[in-house]
Amino acid sequence: MSTNTTSSHQLSEEQKKFYHENGYLLGLPAIYTSAEMTQLNAELPYLLTLLEPGESTKDIREWHETSTYLNEICMNPKILELVGGILGPNFYYWASNFFIKDPHSMSTVGWHQDSYYWPMAPNNSVTVWLAFDDVDEVNGGMKLIPGSHLGGIIKHRKSEATDSVLTLELADGSDFSADSAVQFRLKCGECSLHDDRAIHGSQANPSNRRRAGLTIRYSGTNVKNDLKVNPNFKAYLCRGVDEFNYNPVGVAPTQRYGRPNFKPVSNEEAGKS
Template sequence: MNEPRSAHQLSDEQKACYQENGYLIGLPPVFTPEEMRRINAELPHLLALLKPGETTKDIREWHEASQYLYEICLNPRILDLVEGVLGPDFYCWASNFFIKEPRSTSTVGWHQDAYYWPMAPHNSVTVWVAFDDVDEGNGGMKIIPGSHRGGIVKHQRGTDTDSVLTLQLEDGSDFSSEAAVQFRMKAGECSLHDDRAIHGSQANPSDRRRAGLTIRYSGTNVKNDLAVNPNFKTYLCRGTDTFHHNPVGVPPTTRFGRPNFKAVSKEEAGLG
């Protein structure tokens, strides 16, 4: 007898849309309003662990030491969505915050995630979980449909001093920002995008915060180059890992914590 399909299991139509466009939005919420209130109420405990001179973008891979983030990364509703893209065998390996406070001039230049990652083959998806309502007014992400099918585009060091990325697509790259789709999400919703999809975001001139947590997942067939990123750890989410390409992390036992290593920057990773 067939089991009833979860609301977060992708339909064949949604899977086809993802393969064609490189992203999915308009998905069922992965957290209820009450769950998001609790998550946001606990967020200051995590932010309190930042050291002087650090910003929220330094919260990278803290799921390795923080149950608070680890539980979000392994939320079954999120994993149902990811399984629809990657198949039954996949792991989580990265998370980081992108928080634009009200009146923030911070931008994210057009880029492809895969350009920064020493990983192969391309079989990864990013989940962007909205902690706040997100739209064009407070710097919501934009993505260029179908851009993931054009391969990896050459990047250059960015000249935009407000961009959180030091590398962005080389001027004259064959893509049109006019085709970009604006993401609009309510708190508790999420989007999915391919590691080769071209995306970016503008500043936040509004009086509203724009906070999102990105979580990276890859099929177990994907191998990381430890010579470039020696701190890489995987956390199996679904299925089995018959490849054993990568180190396996130990789930955290502390509610709020940070790893005892500094995450490898893009420059340190040889990608800047």
Template sequence: MELQQLSEEQKEFYRTNGYLLDLAPVYTEAEMKQLNRDLQELTKRLEPGETMKDIREWHMSSTWLYEICTHPQLLRYVEGILGPNFYVWGSQFFAKAPGSPDTVAWHQDAYYWPLHPHHTVTVWLAFTDVDEENGAMGIIPGSHKAGLIKHRNVSGDSVLTLELEQGTFNESAAKPLRLKAGQVSLHDDAIVHGSPANPSDRWRIGLTIRYSGTKVKCDLSRAPQFRAYLVNGTDEFLHNPQGELPIEKFARLPKEFHIASADEYESGQ
């Protein structure tokens, strides 16, 4: 299948609004059924008390997950935003079971991450259909242009420890990111986003993948486990430690190798 490139109109929409939706599916329905079976195999590596949210940065240990992160169509979409030279550094599953009260407070990814300059794209790959009924992520279009906004401590059922202060953005402007299984959305590291609970009888499962341009440097004093995997172009800066390719299809990554702890920054949808 011929790879789809972002059009100039799509690139301009992303620059203006900070996100992109309605892209050609990356995986077919049959492929997604197999990926979901594979995901169940991967979850067997979780320890008691862990959930899918604990499958983070396992692209460093699992060839199955690394191959998803380097799918040629994903890389073409990201190249349209970041340009030819970029690396992958983060991945994490976010799953809301039927009836889950878990929410994700309104936040900005870049507020959590020790990366500079801000030049990162998150791909959100839907493993299940996602809509308002089962807790689809919402974004505030254009909010990435406001720079980083002050956050405060949050309580309740949010999986994050910080949230944006009230009055710093217009929640009524939120747009839900509806996706079919196999589709992706892209969003800027500074866009305001969050997600509600899942009161439906359906699972909501998505994989987030983080890509940064090679000019982006990690503060290793805050995230010494950070590893960059060059997946497109060349790394003319060599700012970050390079990761070693995984060799096992399904393998867990010990928690001490996670890029950061959940309390330090855990930005999801």
């Protein structure tokens, strides 16, 4: 995988300002070429074979701890350059999770704020959503409400949609207006960034095309996880120094594909419903 120069991924002052005002960033240079994405997609089935009966791709969570395949993506210098433009010199990553909607999947992601689910403080986290396919309005690409990260954390309610990936959500019309939502469109190998407080979600995929993305969560070293709620939390320092030492440190994996021997905390357990 090419991990050469990262200067092309340095955010401009204008991009940083846009992110801080709107809570997201699109239009970024690709992380992977199409040849590299072909290779990454060709390897994905090796992870899928590790799923147990009854599990689905959404259960591929925190497998970066035991898979160099995923750890290398999460530590890609081009991604780190983008994230560093938002979080500054000292940050770690702690989560990775596939969000895959197969063709004709009715699976949705209700409107939510990530930080409502996470037992972490303060709010200083960025999600990278790396596209494993071309993603748009036709195959259930993400939507986000610009500026919603500045409106505080709203109490989420139990989701009424039976096909929702998340169990808690916000209601369009009472908690916020979905009219202003921005549709994310990404080419395979590109990524978006979003703030942990931004309201976002996605609809079903009625198309003939798969819609796969890998979310990776990065946080400033000043962010502390509550181990009582998420006891398996591990921080993988990406850049700089951890001057706070608030969190247990993760050990880099050595095998190409593997799954951790713990069950990651589910959204229900982490959510404050």
